[in-house]
Amino acid sequence: MQVDSIKDGLVIDHVAAGKSMDIYHYLKLDDMDCVVAIIKNVRSQKLGRKDVLKIEDPVDIDLDVLGYIDPNITVNIVRNGVIVDKKKLSLPNEITNVVKCKNPRCVTSSENYLPQLFTLADAETRTYRCRYCEQKA
Amino acid sequence: MRHILDPLDLSVAETDEIIALGESVMSDGGKYSRALSGKILATLFYEPSTRTRLSFESAMLSMGGGVIGFSSEESSSVVKGENIADTIRTVSHYADICAIRHPKEGSALVAAQNASIPIINAGDGGHQHPTQTLTDFLAIHSIKGRFDNLTIGLCGDLTFGRTVHSLVRSIARYPNNRFIFVAPNELRIPGYIRQILIKNGVPFSETSTLEAVIGEMDILYMTRVQKERFFNEEEYLRLKDIYILDKRKLSGANSDLVIMHPLPRVNEIAREVDDDPRARYFYQAQCGKFMRMALMMKLLEVM
Numbered sequence: 001m002q003v004d005s006i007k008d009g010l011v012i013d014h015v016a017a018g019k020s021m022d023i024y025h026y027l028k029l030d031d032m033d034c035v036v037a038i039i040k041n042v043r044s045q046k047l048g049r050k051d052v053l054k055i056e057d058p059v060d061i062d063l064d065v066l067g068y069i070d071p072n073i074t075v076n077i078v079r080n081g082v083i084v085d086k087k088k089l090s091l092p093n094e095i096t097n098v099v100k101c102k103n104p105r106c107v108t109s110s111e112n113y114l115p116q117l118f119t120l121a122d123a124e125t126r127t128y129r130c131r132y133c134e135q136k137a
Numbered sequence: 138m139r140h141i142l143d144p145l146d147l148s149v150a151e152t153d154e155i156i157a158l159g160e161s162v163m164s165d166g167g168k169y170s171r172a173l174s175g176k177i178l179a180t181l182f183y184e185p186s187t188r189t190r191l192s193f194e195s196a197m198l199s200m201g202g203g204v205i206g207f208s209s210e211e212s213s214s215v216v217k218g219e220n221i222a223d224t225i226r227t228v229s230h231y232a233d234i235c236a237i238r239h240p241k242e243g244s245a246l247v248a249a250q251n252a253s254i255p256i257i258n259a260g261d262g263g264h265q266h267p268t269q270t271l272t273d274f275l276a277i278h279s280i281k282g283r284f285d286n287l288t289i290g291l292c293g294d295l296t297f298g299r300t301v302h303s304l305v306r307s308i309a310r311y312p313n314n315r316f317i318f319v320a321p322n323e324l325r326i327p328g329y330i331r332q333i334l335i336k337n338g339v340p341f342s343e344t345s346t347l348e349a350v351i352g353e354m355d356i357l358y359m360t361r362v363q364k365e366r367f368f369n370e371e372e373y374l375r376l377k378d379i380y381i382l383d384k385r386k387l388s389g390a391n392s393d394l395v396i397m398h399p400l401p402r403v404n405e406i407a408r409e410v411d412d413d414p415r416a417r418y419f420y421q422a423q424c425g426k427f428m429r430m431a432l433m434m435k436l437l438e439v440m
Contacts, residue, residue, distance in 0.1 A: 105262045107241035111220050114247065122332075132243025133264055134329065 009034070011076040011083075012053040012066070017041050019070070020051035026065050026098060034058050047072075064092035068128070093120050095128065095137075103135035139436055140249040140256040144270040144307040151435075152274065152307070158431035158440055159275040159424070166199065169430060172439055173200035179232035180206035181224065181248075182259070183215065183239040188400055188422050189259050189268065193236045196429035205232060222251040229253040234437055236268075237261075255436040263297040263363075268429060269399050270303040275428045276421040277308075277356065280395050284311040288353055292319040292380050293360035293405055295326040300399040301360055305330055309339045316341040317350050321379055323372070324362070347380055351390045357382070359398045359405050359418075383407040390415070397421050 015023055020038045029036050035056040044050040055061070066073050067089035075087040095118045101108050108114045108130070117131040128137035141147065147155065162169055178197040182190050185208070194204045207213040214224065221239065225248045228235055237248050238259040245258030245265070260266040278284060289308065291301050295318055305326070308314055316334065318326045318341060325343065334341050344350055351357065362377045381404055382396070398406060398418040410416050434440040 103242065105240070105242050107221070107239070107243040107247055107261070110241055111222070111244075111247060113220065113222070121329075129329075130243070132246055133262075134242075136329075 009056040015051040017049035101130040106133040144267040159428045162427040171201040173202035176202040177232040179235040181237045192425040272425040275424040290317040290354040295320040298360040
């Protein structure tokens with residue numbers, strides 16, 4: 001199967017097989033007008049199978065969240081059809097409205113105007129905790 | 138402007154300062170009788186409370202200030218659907234300082250984010266209860282004279298007992314303390330507290346039998362299994378009387394053991410223990426007022 005190369009945009013590579021739609025939703029791509037190609041189950045030397053997302057001319061994408069989802073993901077920045085930069089993903093200090101606090105006693109469960117805010121508690125164990133009740137993400 | 142949401146919002150030096158002021162209030166309350174004259178405390182209690190609310194109010198009145206507030210959701214605009222943010226924005230115009238108790242965890246932070254006056258967390262669900270911790274600190278310091286080199290046993294509901302979490306995290310900042318956690322498997326101390334202790338090299342052990350370890354303790358902190366924290370009545374009934382401290386269990390304890398309890402107690406300490414000189418839980422409740430006087434003076438920057 002042939003999927004066209006993009007001229008300007010992002011190639012999100014090494015996404016775990018089957019997880020591309022999660023990334024699509026996390027990056028809120030459904031709210032954007034840009035062209036998106038989702039390629040599933042591509043053969044990969046590193047992963048066996050992987051997913052790839054190609055996004056043409058994106059605006060305002062919060063890539064930090066990818067570091068939270070999977071640090072093995074690579075992001076290539078494409079300009080004029082050439083990869084000009086490979087973005088290194090790091091764990092964001094804070095993630096907003098990506099995961100929902102599962103503690104039924106958390107204030108976010110009753111005060112619905114509050115953002116679902118999680119902060120990095122331990123980078124070693126990749127642990128995030130709810131800013132309000134300290135529940136693990 | 139400072140808020141107190143978590144006992145760790147105060148550094149060790151600030152905690153020591155408040156405890157020293159609390160001890161001064163304890164020995165000469167009259168000296169502070171006009172310290173907060175003209176100031177107003179708002180007590181926003183979305184959950185019932187006896188000691189915390191009354192000690193806050195008594196503390197403010199003892200320093201010449203006034204008190205406004207509510208003691209249940211039913212007597213406020215919450216029944217009309219008002220959220221915490223709007224309530225606190227309004228109250229900020231009517232008071233100089235606010236103590237809030239709310240059943241949801243993290244509610245005091247929401248209040249602080251929307252307030253223009255200092256907020257004191259008077260208990261946010263099973264999460265934090267810093268003024269209870271400071272009360273415990275004042276009781277411990279006034280009896281033992283120190284916060285270090287102590288073996289502290291905590292017994293009962295260590296999962297939902299917010300006073301336990303706050304106390305452990307705070308006292309773990311002082312050197313050479315050791316914790317003994319006594320709880321059934323269902324009510325163990327949470328993993329994140331264990332992680333904090335491990336990370337900071339603070340020794341602790343866990344057991345489900347009080348008698349086996351009571352002899353090692355300088356302080357025994359008993360807790361109530363709280364009905365309001367359970368979703369399942371059956372589970373509550375099964376666990377509620379799992380530990381009852383009585384004279385027989387105390388026979389193996391040190392003569393200078395300090396028995397503490399944040400109160401209210403239900404069955405976890407037998408009435409026969411009340412007359413034992415080691416039982417200090419009513420004294421501890423008394424410390425609550427002095428400590429809250431000291432804390433409000435600090436937050437309102439009059440001391």
